Every structure is written in structure tokens, then in C-alpha cells.
Amino acid sequence: MVNADRAQQSVECEATARPSSRSLRGLDALNFLMADVRDGLGPFLSVYLKGTQHWSSGNIGLVMAASGIAAAICQIPAGLIVDAVRVKRLLIAISGLLVAAGCILIAFFPKLPTVLAAQITLGAASAIIPPCLAALSLGVVGHRLMPARISRNEGFNHAGNFTAAILAGGLGQYVGVKWLFYLVCAFAIASALVVLLINPKEINHELARGADSTSNETTRHNPLSFSALWKKRDLKVFIVSVMLFHFGNAAMLPLAGQVIAKVHPGMDVIALSACVIAAQLVMVAVAAGVGRALRRGIGRKSIFLVALAVLPVRGVLFSMTSSPYAVVLIQLLDGIAAGIFGVIGVVIASDVMRGTGRFNLAQGLMALAVGIGAALSNVTGGYVVEKFGFASGFLTLAAISVFALVFFAVFMPETRPDDDAEAAPDARPSELISARN
Known part of the structure; x- marks a missing residue:
């Protein structure tokens, strides 16, 4: 009986604060643009360094590994930071701008120390972006609509990857591999601007860190040890x-x-x-x-x-x-x-x-x-x-x-969860794109 009451209370709590269409479309655009940004330059960097800059395979392997190692080391700290801070929009904007700066540095100063430092920065930024996107989504729509929101996020993410792959292929083939850096840079800057569409007043930061649906911004949730x-x-x-x-x-x-x-x-x-x-x-x-x-x-x-x-x-x-x-x-x-x-x-x-x-x-x-x-x-x-x-x-x-x-x-x-079973029939896509009443 207690669980049923709690489930009903959770549904009612989340139903009282529907996010605006502007915030939801901001999430759509952010997932589309960040699809290319969070993976950085990927395998195109090795093509650029080998074909254009004539680097040795050993040095290419070193800088490619640096990004992966930095990302792995930063994964857990990144999750803790996103859980703790209430400036998630700023955090994701800074991550996007760091990716843009790293791409510009590599494009104009393709020397080992510069590329190594840029790759480490890109790896750290890539560790921040996914949990930040998920946290913003949960903070805006709540637990009840989270499955539908994540499905929508992934749809825009894959559409972004597809678009970036087409653009990268065309630029690399007809203009030059160096233009791929500018492509990622443009996506990164655009993502930093698009995050402004998300209304900060509609982000429940307690929900965003995984607190129960009944939590609100005035009640600080004590995280599990x-x-x-x-x-x-x-x-x-x-x-x-x-x-x-x-x-x-x-x-x-x-x-x-x-x-x-x-x-x-x-x-x-x-x-x-x-x-x-x-x-x-x-x-x-x-x-x-x-x-x-x-x-x-x-x-x-x-x-x-x-x-x-x-x-x-x-x-x-x-x-x-x-x-x-x-x-x-x-x-x-x-x-x-x-x-x-x-x-x-x-x-x-x-x-x-x-x-x-x-x-x-x-x-x-x-x-x-x-x-x-x-x-x-x-x-x-x-x-x-x-x-x-x-x-x-x-x-x-x-x-x-x-x-x-x-x-x-x-x-x-x-x-x-039980309350998801009760709310599932109402969790239509229209709830994720309709304006606040």
C-alpha cells in the first residue's frame, strides 16, 4: 500500500511541472549537435596526421591512446561532478568549447606536445558530455518520461552521427581533411549556444542526480554512501x-x-x-x-x-x-x-x-x-x-x-518500477514536444 501511494505521489509530483517545448527542443538540438562533438576527431585524426603531416605510426598511436586513457580516467570523476553541480548547462557548454579549442589547436599547431595536450583535453570533455546530457534530460522530464526522452535523445544522436559522417566524407574528399577540424569546431560552438534554449528554472537538479520523483529543489537529497x-x-x-x-x-x-x-x-x-x-x-x-x-x-x-x-x-x-x-x-x-x-x-x-x-x-x-x-x-x-x-x-x-x-x-x-507501469500509457511522445499549459 505504501509503495502504491508513493508511486501515485511520484506521478502527481512530476505531472505538475511539464517542461516547455523550448527546453525539449533544446535537448533535441543538443543531442543532434553533440553526436559529433563528444567523439572528437576519432579516426580522422590519424588520417590527417599520417597523410598530411607525415607523422610516424608510433606518435599517432600515442596521441590516439592519450584521448582514450584520459576519458577512462575521467569517467567516474565526471559522474561525481555532474551529480554535485547545479550549473549543468554551463558545464556542457564549457565542454563543447574545449572540444572546439582542441580542434583549432591541432589544425594550426600539429606538433606532438600540442596534439597530445589537445587529445587529453578532448578525452576529458568526452567524459563529461554523456552524463551531462542524461542528467539534463532526467532533470527536465523526470523519471516517468525518462525512457521516452532517452529514446528521443538517441534518435537525434544517431541522426547527428549520420549527418556528420556525410559532411565529413564530402569535406574530406573534396575540400581537404583539415576541414574536418572546422566541422567539429562548428558543431561544438553551436552546441554551446543551443544549451541556452533549455530553461534553467525547468531543471530539477535533485531529480537530475537520481533522487526520488518526490524530491524538489528546496529539499536537498542526501546521496547514498x-x-x-x-x-x-x-x-x-x-x-x-x-x-x-x-x-x-x-x-x-x-x-x-x-x-x-x-x-x-x-x-x-x-x-x-x-x-x-x-x-x-x-x-x-x-x-x-x-x-x-x-x-x-x-x-x-x-x-x-x-x-x-x-x-x-x-x-x-x-x-x-x-x-x-x-x-x-x-x-x-x-x-x-x-x-x-x-x-x-x-x-x-x-x-x-x-x-x-x-x-x-x-x-x-x-x-x-x-x-x-x-x-x-x-x-x-x-x-x-x-x-x-x-x-x-x-x-x-x-x-x-x-x-x-x-x-x-x-x-x-x-x-x-511500479509507477512506470502505471504511467506508461500516458507517456506519449506528444508529452515530450508539447508546450507547457
Whole structure:
């Protein structure tokens, strides 16, 4: 009876403060623009440094690793900072401007110390941006509408990635690789300006850190202690599941690219570009589909199990072909798995951390698990391929994916809260785009 009263109170509390259409469209635009910004220059930097600046492979590897290491180190501190501060709009604007400054520095001063410092800055900024976006979303719409909001965020994120990939391909091919720096810089500055659309008065910073729906701005929520947090079994199972998901997934596309480069020289760049663009298009549709599934009351666990089930199928199919056309088609499965994870991972983290005041710390833990899983995937996949061949490498990753599926199915409970079940039929997309009454 107490839980039912609390659920009803949560729904009524969140229903009293509908966000304005301006703030919601600000979130839309921010997710679209930040899609390109938070990943920085990515693999295009190595192309620029090797092809234009004639750097050695060793120095290129050093600066590329610096960004990843900085991002990994900053994940948990970034989550703690986002949980603690109430200037989240300023924080995300500063992160965007830091990315812009880093791109300009690399473009005009492509020397090792400058590029190394810029890459470390980009890595730190990339650790801040995802939890900040999630926190702003939760603070604006609340727990009840969070699943629909995250689905919408991911749709705009993938649309932004697709647009950036098209623009980057055109600029790199017809104008010059250096213009890619200006593209990322323009997106970063635009994102810093777009954040002003979000009304600061509509951000409940207690909700944004994962406090209960009944919390308000006048009542400071005491976050759960680290020792108590570590005792949460569902959090530990979820973090391990995220790591295993990326352990089985991350190395598949790079290995497929190596297969194409070996068997069909000259087609690897075109095929990989086609893979990225095709997968992003699928992710847009999948993100919307996950949002509809959540509104219909389908459990978070069931949806994530679909993503986990796709991975071993993809690994087995990759082991059976070297055709670049087949690789592109198989990569569409990654659009399904990654599209589901992009939405459901944040939703489960929000469920698990509800009432703890540590939502963004969980975001940092999740991002760290992604990095560890990806690193293990690439090291393991590369070693197996070197010793036993590409087919064995793909089958090994498929076997790890099966283990991830079984682990999550057996140990992870359903996290969908009771009040979400009651509110789900009302959580329509129109609530995320309609103006305040």
C-alpha cells in the first residue's frame, strides 16, 4: 500500500511541472549537435596526421591512446561532478568549447606536445558530455518520461552521427581533411549556444542526480554512501553485463575491416564508411522502436536480451564471409544491438540508481565498463586472429557474447518500477514536444 501511494505521489509530483517545448527542443538540438562533438576527431585524426603531416605510426598511436586513457580516467570523476553541480548547462557548454579549442589547436599547431595536450583535453570533455546530457534530460522530464526522452535523445544522436559522417566524407574528399577540424569546431560552438534554449528554472537538479520523483529543489537529497552503493547487487550485475556486451561486440567491425583489407585491397575504407552510415540509420529506427516498446510496458530486461542475442549471430555470420557487401549487411545487426543499448543502458541505470542521488556516477561506471570491455575485446580478438585466424576470432567473440547473454538472463532482475507501469500509457511522445499549459 505504501509503495502504491508513493508511486501515485511520484506521478502527481512530476505531472505538475511539464517542461516547455523550448527546453525539449533544446535537448533535441543538443543531442543532434553533440553526436559529433563528444567523439572528437576519432579516426580522422590519424588520417590527417599520417597523410598530411607525415607523422610516424608510433606518435599517432600515442596521441590516439592519450584521448582514450584520459576519458577512462575521467569517467567516474565526471559522474561525481555532474551529480554535485547545479550549473549543468554551463558545464556542457564549457565542454563543447574545449572540444572546439582542441580542434583549432591541432589544425594550426600539429606538433606532438600540442596534439597530445589537445587529445587529453578532448578525452576529458568526452567524459563529461554523456552524463551531462542524461542528467539534463532526467532533470527536465523526470523519471516517468525518462525512457521516452532517452529514446528521443538517441534518435537525434544517431541522426547527428549520420549527418556528420556525410559532411565529413564530402569535406574530406573534396575540400581537404583539415576541414574536418572546422566541422567539429562548428558543431561544438553551436552546441554551446543551443544549451541556452533549455530553461534553467525547468531543471530539477535533485531529480537530475537520481533522487526520488518526490524530491524538489528546496529539499536537498542526501546521496547514498559509496559503501552502500557497492552493496547494490543489481548495479554490479548491470555493470558487468555492460562490460561483457562490449567485450563480445567491440572488435567485430575492426576485424571485419581487416578481412576486407586483406582479401579486397582498396575497398576497406569505402566498406567501413558504408557500415557506419548504414548502422546509424538502423539505430535511428531502433531507438524509436525501443521507445515504443517501453511505452507499451515491455520490460527493460527483455529488450536488452534482444541486443545481447544479436551479438553471437553477428559473430557467426562474420566468420563465414569476406565479402564487403555481406559485411555491410551483417553490420546492420550492430545497428540493432547498439541502438538498443544506447537507449536501454541509460534507462536501466536510471532505474537502478533511482533514489540514490548517484545516477551520473552510474553513468561514469557504465562508460568505464564500456571502455574496459572494448579494450578486452580488441586485445582478445587480435590475439586469437593472430594465432588461429579470422574465423576463430569471430567465433571467440560470439562465444563471449553467448556468455554475456546467459549471465544477464540469469542474474539481472527486471528494473521497471511500479509507477512506470502505471504511467506508461500516458507517456506519449506528444508529452515530450508539447508546450507547457
